[in-house]
Amino acid sequence: MYAIVESSGFQYSVSEGDIIQVPRVDADVGAAHELDKVLLVSGEDTPLVGKPYVEGASVKTKVINHSRHDKVLVFKFKRRVKYRKLRGHRQGFTELKIDKIVVS
Numbered sequence: 001m002y003a004i005v006e007s008s009g010f011q012y013s014v015s016e017g018d019i020i021q022v023p024r025v026d027a028d029v030g031a032a033h034e035l036d037k038v039l040l041v042s043g044e045d046t047p048l049v050g051k052p053y054v055e056g057a058s059v060k061t062k063v064i065n066h067s068r069h070d071k072v073l074v075f076k077f078k079r080r081v082k083y084r085k086l087r088g089h090r091q092g093f094t095e096l097k098i099d100k101i102v103v104s
Helices: none
Strands: 002-007 010-015 019-023 032-035 038-042 057-068 072-078 083-089 092-103
Touching (some): 010 019
Antiparallel strands (some): 002 010, 072 083
16 A cells, blocks of 8 residues: 655655655654645555545654755855855755554
8 A cells, every 4th residue: 555645845755664764853863743735545455545635544654863865055146246155055954764554
């Protein structure tokens, strides 16, 4: 069984036991977290497609880790005027382990 879920505007294809990285979620490490925006659920029989979300479906997850991605450098430059700016950015993310896909 697998599902397509939405979190912070991004869509993820998940099945039980998967580990996904989503944008930072306000939850403690080890806490349970629920993704309730399920777009599609597919199992042994015909898939359930939501309009836009599947009614009564959710994905139970557990927070594994909070971390940050590698640094992305942003360099701005204008020629002949000695204008240079170097900025760095590290996006935060949360690792979630998919425990169960629930369809009621």
